[in-house]
Amino acid sequence: MSDLTIGVLGLQGAVEEHVKQVESLGIHAIIVKRPSQLNEIDGLIFPGGESTTMRKLINQYGFFEPLIQFSKEQKPIFGTCAGMVLLAKELEGSEVVHLGLMDIVVKRNAFGRQRESFEADLEVAGFDSPFHAVFIRAPYIKKVGGGVEVLAEVDGHIVAARQGHLLTTAFHPELTEDSRFLELFVEMVKESKTKTFQKA
Amino acid sequence: MEKLVGTDKVKRGMAQMQKGGVIMDVVNAEQAKIAEAAGAVAVMALERVPSDIRAAGGVARMANPRVIEEVMNAVSIPVMAKARIGHIVEARVLEAMGVDYIDESEVLTPADDEFHILKSEFTVPFVCGCRDLGEAARRIGEGAAMLRTKGEPGTGNIVEAVRHIRKVNAQVRKVVNMNDDELMTEAKNLGAPFEVLKQIKEAGRLPVVNFAAGGVATPADAALMMELGADGVFVGSGIFKSETPEKFASAIVQATTYYQDYDLIAKLSKDLGTPMKGIEISTLAAEERMQERGW
Numbered sequence: 001m002s003d004l005t006i007g008v009l010g011l012q013g014a015v016e017e018h019v020k021q022v023e024s025l026g027i028h029a030i031i032v033k034r035p036s037q038l039n040e041i042d043g044l045i046f047p048g049g050e051s052t053t054m055r056k057l058i059n060q061y062g063f064f065e066p067l068i069q070f071s072k073e074q075k076p077i078f079g080t081c082a083g084m085v086l087l088a089k090e091l092e093g094s095e096v097v098h099l100g101l102m103d104i105v106v107k108r109n110a111f112g113r114q115r116e117s118f119e120a121d122l123e124v125a126g127f128d129s130p131f132h133a134v135f136i137r138a139p140y141i142k143k144v145g146g147g148v149e150v151l152a153e154v155d156g157h158i159v160a161a162r163q164g165h166l167l168t169t170a171f172h173p174e175l176t177e178d179s180r181f182l183e184l185f186v187e188m189v190k191e192s193k194t195k196t197f198q199k200a
Numbered sequence: 201m202e203k204l205v206g207t208d209k210v211k212r213g214m215a216q217m218q219k220g221g222v223i224m225d226v227v228n229a230e231q232a233k234i235a236e237a238a239g240a241v242a243v244m245a246l247e248r249v250p251s252d253i254r255a256a257g258g259v260a261r262m263a264n265p266r267v268i269e270e271v272m273n274a275v276s277i278p279v280m281a282k283a284r285i286g287h288i289v290e291a292r293v294l295e296a297m298g299v300d301y302i303d304e305s306e307v308l309t310p311a312d313d314e315f316h317i318l319k320s321e322f323t324v325p326f327v328c329g330c331r332d333l334g335e336a337a338r339r340i341g342e343g344a345a346m347l348r349t350k351g352e353p354g355t356g357n358i359v360e361a362v363r364h365i366r367k368v369n370a371q372v373r374k375v376v377n378m379n380d381d382e383l384m385t386e387a388k389n390l391g392a393p394f395e396v397l398k399q400i401k402e403a404g405r406l407p408v409v410n411f412a413a414g415g416v417a418t419p420a421d422a423a424l425m426m427e428l429g430a431d432g433v434f435v436g437s438g439i440f441k442s443e444t445p446e447k448f449a450s451a452i453v454q455a456t457t458y459y460q461d462y463d464l465i466a467k468l469s470k471d472l473g474t475p476m477k478g479i480e481i482s483t484l485a486a487e488e489r490m491q492e493r494g495w
Binding site for chain 2: 010011012013014015016017033048049050052053056057060081082108109112113114115116117118119120121122134135136137154155172175
């Protein structure tokens with residue numbers, strides 16, 4: 001058992017699925033329902049779900065500023081699907097910006113409606129075999145800024161990326177047994193914790 | 201790149217993304233926007249909410265595609281729509297329109313009083329109602345990717361929804377704790393496919409997401425269903441038949457997320473105005489009960 005704690009934003013969505021996957025790596029997971037809980041965690045996952053619902057609750061329950069602060073402290077955040085929408089600095093065709101933390105332009109429901117939702121095997125930078133990914137009314141990244149590393153694409157569209165302490169996928173790694181994306185995130189959390197420790 | 205569409209994983213996964221949320225019945229674009237702004241995870245596009253279906257009588261059918269299209273154009277959250285039980289063509293029409301989820305629903309007048317739709321044949325996922333584990337497992341066997349325990353729709357009375365979620369969950373617990381050699385007889389007794397019971401036993405829960413539906417009229421009702429183990433809540437007449445739909449919609453969303461925060465639920469419930477009026481179930485004649493539709 002490591003001494004890390006990873007939080008899953010528990011406002012709505014596939015929260016339990018992420019918690020189970022984190023726990024399967026022997027890491028302590030908590031469901032974050034109040035901003036004060038951000039102080040107890042070393043990294044945060046935004047689960048899949050409905051971004052409009054989550055954003056509404058982020059505002060109503062005082063999460064907005066604390067989440068910006070969490071990111072400012074270089075604590076890692078992993079946004080899956082709706083989480084990618086929350087992280088983006090711009091949403092195509094919309095005035096709305098949620099947290100605006102990551103230098104990416106995201107298109108919502110980019111592959112179509114539910115009947116177009118799909119599974120596919122992806123080539124992922126740094127993985128030595130394909131990653132089986134589940135896309136559900138998924139977004140994709142239209143444009144990335146400097147400092148954003150593209151990790152995977154579908155038909156030329158970016159579906160996984162990393163910018164420093166921020167990781168995002170348009171698909172749902174919590175719905176498959178393959179935990180490589182989560183392991184990558186855990187490495188980011190470990191790194192960040194070591195750095196904070198050294199500073200202190 | 202090869203893309204697999206319409207798999208169990210993407211159908212069931214779509215429902216997993218709705219967990220902890222509220223799906224609201226709407227009859228036009230304006231209501232859909234109110235629901236989305238309040239934080240609904242999806243809307244159910246209908247021609248009439250269940251309490252109006254009840255009042256109008258006659259045959260209740262799939263909504264006019266124009267209404268559904270109007271709702272689909274109005275919001276970015278998923279749009280669901282209802283087809284009559286067994287009405288393969290209504291379901292195919294909804295699928296062709298790009299509706300995100302089809303509810304094969306007892307709220308509408310059944311088109312087939314013996315068979316349900318073979319939902320595994322469709323690319324679009326289905327949600328179906330259930331009152332016990334036998335019904336739940338039969339629907340899963342036919343390919344339903346999401347369940348909702350039935351209440352009595354359009355009554356604003358939670359008692360039937362409570363009865364059925366308790367029953368389904370008690371039966372799931374029983375199956376999970378059974379020995380393997382007892383499962384086949386349980387399958388026979390419940391009228392449930394053996395394979396589905398095996399999956400339940402292995403997973404320790406239903407293999408699909410299960411929402412509560414029918415009779416939710418207040419934030420406390422929604423929280424009660426979450427407390428009893430629902431993965432989320434459908435609200436039909438409870439929002440747009442209340443005095444202040446915007447407030448009810450938002451309060452029910454918040455109470456669903458924070459269902460164990462009773463101070464909060466008290467606060468949310470203070471300034472809501474009057475909920476929908478509601479009907480005592482025993483005053484409904486047997487033929488007026490929608491929950492008994494489904495075989």
